[in-house]
Amino acid sequence: MTLHELTIAEAGERLRAGEVSSSDLLEAALDRASLTEAQLHAYLTIDREGARETARRADADLADGIDHGPLHGVPVALKDNMCTRGVETTASSQILAGYIPPYDATVTRKLKEAGAVIVGKTNLDEFAMGSSTENSAYGTSYNPWDIGRVPGGSSGGSAAAVAIGSAFAALGSDTGGSIRQPASLTGVVGLKPTYGTVSRYGLIAFASSLDQIGPLSRSVQDAAFMLEAIWGHDPLDATSYAGEYPQPSAALDDGVSGMKVGVVKELAGEGYEPAVETAVSAMVDKLSDAGAAVVEVSLPTFDIALSAYYLIAPAEASANLARFDGVRYGHRGEGATTETLMARTRAEGFGPEVTRRVLLGTYALSAGYYDAFYGQAQKVRSAIQEDFSRAYESVDVLVSPTSPTVAFEAGARMDDPLAMYLSDICTIPSNLAGHPAISIPIGLDEQNLPIGFQVMAPALGETVMFQVAAAVETLAGFAERPVLEELAS
Amino acid sequence: MPIDIDIAHVARLARLDLTAEELESYKTQLDVILDHATQVQSLEGDPREESAHPLGLVNAFRQDERRPSLDRDEVLSQAPETKDGYFVVPPAMETQ
Numbered sequence: 001m002t003l004h005e006l007t008i009a010e011a012g013e014r015l016r017a018g019e020v021s022s023s024d025l026l027e028a029a030l031d032r033a034s035l036t037e038a039q040l041h042a043y044l045t046i047d048r049e050g051a052r053e054t055a056r057r058a059d060a061d062l063a064d065g066i067d068h069g070p071l072h073g074v075p076v077a078l079k080d081n082m083c084t085r086g087v088e089t090t091a092s093s094q095i096l097a098g099y100i101p102p103y104d105a106t107v108t109r110k111l112k113e114a115g116a117v118i119v120g121k122t123n124l125d126e127f128a129m130g131s132s133t134e135n136s137a138y139g140t141s142y143n144p145w146d147i148g149r150v151p152g153g154s155s156g157g158s159a160a161a162v163a164i165g166s167a168f169a170a171l172g173s174d175t176g177g178s179i180r181q182p183a184s185l186t187g188v189v190g191l192k193p194t195y196g197t198v199s200r201y202g203l204i205a206f207a208s209s210l211d212q213i214g215p216l217s218r219s220v221q222d223a224a225f226m227l228e229a230i231w232g233h234d235p236l237d238a239t240s241y242a243g244e245y246p247q248p249s250a251a252l253d254d255g256v257s258g259m260k261v262g263v264v265k266e267l268a269g270e271g272y273e274p275a276v277e278t279a280v281s282a283m284v285d286k287l288s289d290a291g292a293a294v295v296e297v298s299l300p301t302f303d304i305a306l307s308a309y310y311l312i313a314p315a316e317a318s319a320n321l322a323r324f325d326g327v328r329y330g331h332r333g334e335g336a337t338t339e340t341l342m343a344r345t346r347a348e349g350f351g352p353e354v355t356r357r358v359l360l361g362t363y364a365l366s367a368g369y370y371d372a373f374y375g376q377a378q379k380v381r382s383a384i385q386e387d388f389s390r391a392y393e394s395v396d397v398l399v400s401p402t403s404p405t406v407a408f409e410a411g412a413r414m415d416d417p418l419a420m421y422l423s424d425i426c427t428i429p430s431n432l433a434g435h436p437a438i439s440i441p442i443g444l445d446e447q448n449l450p451i452g453f454q455v456m457a458p459a460l461g462e463t464v465m466f467q468v469a470a471a472v473e474t475l476a477g478f479a480e481r482p483v484l485e486e487l488a489s
Numbered sequence: 490m491p492i493d494i495d496i497a498h499v500a501r502l503a504r505l506d507l508t509a510e511e512l513e514s515y516k517t518q519l520d521v522i523l524d525h526a527t528q529v530q531s532l533e534g535d536p537r538e539e540s541a542h543p544l545g546l547v548n549a550f551r552q553d554e555r556r557p558s559l560d561r562d563e564v565l566s567q568a569p570e571t572k573d574g575y576f577v578v579p580p581a582m583e584t585q
Contacts, residue, residue, distance in 0.1 A: 099567060100566075100567060102559050102560060102563035102564050102566075102567065103559055194543070194544075195542070195543050195544070196542070196543075196544055196546065209542065235549075235551055238548075238549045239542060239546060239549070240549070241544055241546070242549075301532070303528075304528045304529055304531060304532065306525075307525055307526045307527070307528040307529045308529050310522060310525070310526055311526050311529060318503060322504075325504070326569060327568070327569070327576050327578055328564075328567070328568050328576055329567040329568060329569075330567075330569075331569075332569035332570070333506075335579060336579060336580075336583075337579055337580055337581065337582065337583055338578045338579055338580070338581045339504065339581075340506070341578065341579055342504045343501075343504045343505060343506035344506045346503075346504055346505050346506070347505050347506040347507055350505075355505060355507075355515065356515060356518055356519070356522075358503050358505065359496070359499055359500060359503055359505070359515055359519060360519055360522060360523070362499050362502050362503040363494055363499045363519065363523075364526075366499065366502060372530065373523075373526065373529070375539055376529045376530055376532070377526075377529045378539030378540060379529075379532060379536075379537045379538070379539055380529050380532050381539070381540050382537040382538055382539065382540040383532055383534065383537055385540060385543065386537075417518060417521070417522060418521060418522060418525060421522075433543055434542065434543025434544065435543065459543050459544055460544075
């Protein structure tokens, strides 16, 4: 197995055995990027020199007996909506073209402290609004399994980089499924942790009550390593959780015998591709054969979760994006007064999807409509939390497809916002409830496109969620890697 | 609830200087999305509170103590126009 295909766990073993250096791992990832970026466009910025310097330091530290833990010397990528001091951060928007953050996001700082080597910044839908990366102002990323298709989104660049090996793992952000859906579409593991457990300080805000940072990786164990490095209470995030944290790695080998698994009735049927449903059913059967008690569970409010999400997320976005006004950073348009300058700046700087959501959110919050839309959506959110609570009285975890479909063709949904929004139908409920959820690759369809399996758990239920995810990974035995046809010869 | 969006008013509130053509196109798209979103009004059962944070956090206060802020020159270096340590903008009101 070549270096760029290793998991973090495997790379770490070789690193500590002295068989490879961090610089070797980094060069393997950079070579992979040189070979694939023209087709995939996973990255917006690759910080070759900065990464090489960090890798050299990681090697020197290890030689001196200083070991920062599982991520020490491991090349990772960051979605470009997380601030990196001195390295351009755009959130894939023209309005932030050239923006050099004067500070590191908490996750950036924590990855550096864990000894990780930051390769670069990955592409996303502008301000993380989208499900395909096609809303990026800097061009679409493509799926390593089929370069005519999208890698999903919004963390599509991170997903493509991890799948093809130009990073060993990456961070994404998940507001309605933006880590899990691209993980599913590219055959990697993607995790959204419990809301409040990973600091949002330095994450360019989309919808603050939903946004959560999490890892994309090539194994469940690697996702746990990444999560353990980045989470924890942070006084710089007012919504940060200050209590006891779960133990993601504690029960990875414990299996599912005696576990109660609920299959969500509402996340199946019309709109779900047969290959996805078949693969998910087969995995449910395997869980049952492995000793889990499987039952079907109904969570009726899931049917209106998407509607609630498309009021709450744009409403919060319209408030968060008010800061982009051409005064303190980023693009500035022309205007004779402050107001006309701001309005021109924003019209020029925001792409169509962002403009659409800012308008939608402004409307949903405006006088006379608040109760009917935003207020009502927040009540739906309470109802979804009640549905989850009721379900978790009888099961330990809930399972479903991660996405109703495999990766779709570039351009296929760009003229129909609602069809694009339906990509997130399986992932949105966990965001509205603030619960953790993970996508694990379980197989390929007849076109060789990956299918993801979602495991959801109650708030702070990461330990049991990882236990089931690790079992799913073992039962699936998914070991395929994408081969770019142009590179195969 | 019939939806009739005054899109020009909404764009003004959002500080978006859009053309008449763009406004018309966004209005059509918003109509479709809002038509779907009215499903939230079909929620059945007992009246519920609005909720936001899943773990029931209500507020968080930091310690009232001095700590270093971001470097001023580094922050100002990102601004389109500055003068004497301030951000510069055109007049907030039209001048006669």
